[in-house]
Amino acid sequence: MRLNLRIWRQAGPNVAGGLVDYTADHVSTDMSFLEMLDVVNEDLVKKGQDAIAFDSDCREGICGMCSLVVNGVPHGPDRGTTVCQLHMRRFKDGETVTIEPWRAKAFPVIKDLVVDRSAFDRIIAAGGYVSINCGGAPDGNAIPIAKDVSELAMDSAACIGCGACVAACKNASAHLFMSAKISQLALLPQGQVERTKRVLSMIEQADADGFGSCSNEGECEAVCPKEIPISNIARMTREYTRALLVSSLSSR
Ligand code: SF4
Ligand code: FES
Numbered sequence: 001m002r003l004n005l006r007i008w009r010q011a012g013p014n015v016a017g018g019l020v021d022y023t024a025d026h027v028s029t030d031m032s033f034l035e036m037l038d039v040v041n042e043d044l045v046k047k048g049q050d051a052i053a054f055d056s057d058c059r060e061g062i063c064g065m066c067s068l069v070v071n072g073v074p075h076g077p078d079r080g081t082t083v084c085q086l087h088m089r090r091f092k093d094g095e096t097v098t099i100e101p102w103r104a105k106a107f108p109v110i111k112d113l114v115v116d117r118s119a120f121d122r123i124i125a126a127g128g129y130v131s132i133n134c135g136g137a138p139d140g141n142a143i144p145i146a147k148d149v150s151e152l153a154m155d156s157a158a159c160i161g162c163g164a165c166v167a168a169c170k171n172a173s174a175h176l177f178m179s180a181k182i183s184q185l186a187l188l189p190q191g192q193v194e195r196t197k198r199v200l201s202m203i204e205q206a207d208a209d210g211f212g213s214c215s216n217e218g219e220c221e222a223v224c225p226k227e228i229p230i231s232n233i234a235r236m237t238r239e240y241t242r243a244l245l246v247s248s249l250s251s252r
Contacts, residue, residue, distance in 0.1 A: 001027040001028075001029065001088065001091070001092070001093040001094075001095075002023065002024065002025050002026075002027065002093060002094060003023070003024040003027055003036075003091060003093075003094075003095055003096075003097055004021065004022075004023060004094070004095070004096040004097070005021070005022040005023070005024055005040065005096075005097055005098075005099060006019045006020070006021055006022075006096065006097070006098040006099070007019065007020055007022055007052055007098075007099045007112075007113070008020075008099065008100045008101055008112060008113060009052070009112050010101075010109050010111060010112055011111065012110075012111060013108055013109060013110055013111075013116075017109065017112075019098065019100075022040055024036055024039065024040050026039075027039070027088050027091075028088065029087070029088050029089035030087070030088070030089070031087070031088045032059065032084060032085065032086065032087055032088070033068070033070070033076065033083050033084070033086040033087070033088065034054070034056050034059060034066060034083065034084050036088055037052065037054060037099075040052065052112050052113065053110075053111040053112040053113060053114045054066075054068060054112065054113040054114060055067055055113070055114050055115075056084055058084070059084040060084070060085070061081070061082040061084060061085045061160075061225060062160060063160060064082075064160035064161045064162035064163070065162075066082055066083045066084040066162070067083075067101065067102050067113070067114075067115060067117070067162060067163055067164070067167070068083045068099055068100070068101070068113055069099070069100040069101065069102065069103070069167060070083060070086070070097065070098070070099055071097060071098055072098070073168075073223060074102065074164035074167040074168050074223045075162070075164050075223055075225050076090070077090060078090060079222070079227075080224075080225060080226070080227045081225055082160075082162065082225040085225075099113065100113070101113045101114065101115050102115045102117075102163055102164070102166065102167035103167060103172075104163075104166045104167060104172035104211075105172060105210045106119040106166065106172060106174070106209045106210045106211050107119065107163060107166065107167070115163075117161075117163050119174075119206075119209040119210075119211070120161050120163060120174070120177065122205055122209060123174065123177070123178060123202050123205045123206055123209070124161075124181065124202075125205075126201040126202050126204070126205035127194065127197060127198035127199070127200075127201035127202045127205075128178075128181040128182075128185070128198070128202060129185075130185060130190050130191055130193075130194065131194065132190070132193045132194065134190045140190070143189055143190075145188065145189065149187055149188075150188075152183070152187055153183070153184050153187040153188050154184075155228075155229075156179075156180045156181070156183040156184035156187070156228065156232055157180075157184045158180075158226040158227075158228065159176075159177060159180035159181065159224075159226055159228050160225070160226060161177065162225060163177070164220075164223045164224060164225065165177055165219075165220035165221075165223065165224055165228075166211065166220075167223075168219040168220055168222065168223040169212065169214075169217065169219055169220055170215075170217060170219070171212030171213055171214065171215060171217075172210075172211055172212045173211055173212045173213055173214045173215075173220070174206045174209075174211040175213070175214040175220070175233045175236065176220035176221065176224060176228055176230065176232065176233060178202050178203065178206060178236060179228075179230075179232035179233045179235060179236035180228045180232050181202070182198065182199050182202065182232075182235070182236045182239055183232045183235045183236065185198060186198075186199075186235065186239050195239070195243070196242075196243040196246045196247060197243075199236065199239045199240050199243045200240070200243050200244075200247065203240060214233055216230070218230060
């Protein structure tokens with residue numbers, strides 16, 4: 001196939017960027033989307049031009065590094081699929097494909113298609129962990145947890161922190177990401193000790209980093225490669241309300 005690509009190029013965080021046209025020749029339907037970009041970059045390097053910067057690591061849909069908006073959709077047209085798992089057979093010969101970085105104030109562009117997602121790390125560092133001594137793995141396995149609860153917690157733990165939910169949201173909200181981690185830990189006994197502090201700290205950090213609030217658009221759920229449901233956001237809201245009550249009662 002031959003594809004017409006319109007790719008966002010931006011030399012650095014503080015310079016203006018814009019869409020630049022490229023042609024991708026000899027694209028195999030078996031290639032992944034990132035392999036197609038690798039081939040485009042090999043051609044650019046052979047011509048002595050600057051390669052297009054984009055993020056990737058595992059290329060197996062598990063690390064959350066690949067962060068491309070393809071034809072206006074974070075992670076592209078396939079539901080429940082990261083862009084590294086998207087294949088070129090999804091596109092037609094002669095098609096024009098527009099590729100842009102995540103767009104959100106809290107995810108500034110570093111170069112071309114690479115954005116700085118360290119705001120997510122700060123949210124996790126604010127409370128997305130268990131710091132009490134839970135014992136070793138055998139101790140964890142000895143705690144009885146109902147199967148439906150453990151499965152719900154496991155589903156929430158599937159979030160890979162990619163940030164597509166933020167990129168798709170008109171409010172650039174991090175609610176789906178936060179709610180996945182908060183749900184996972186609020187559902188399990190190991191997460192109970194820090195339950196109140198966790199939700200308050202994570203939401204405070206998200207506000208400080210410039211993420212917006214949630215207005216129930218559902219765009220986050222639609223693009224999430226791990227299909228994290230927005231019912232997690234409802235659980236996070238209940239956790240937050242509970243935490244506000246508990247902290248106001250304990251300060252009396
Ligand atoms: S909730 Fe989904 S879209 Fe958001 S960071 Fe996690 S995996 Fe990515
Ligand atoms: S490169 Fe790891 S999820 Fe895409």
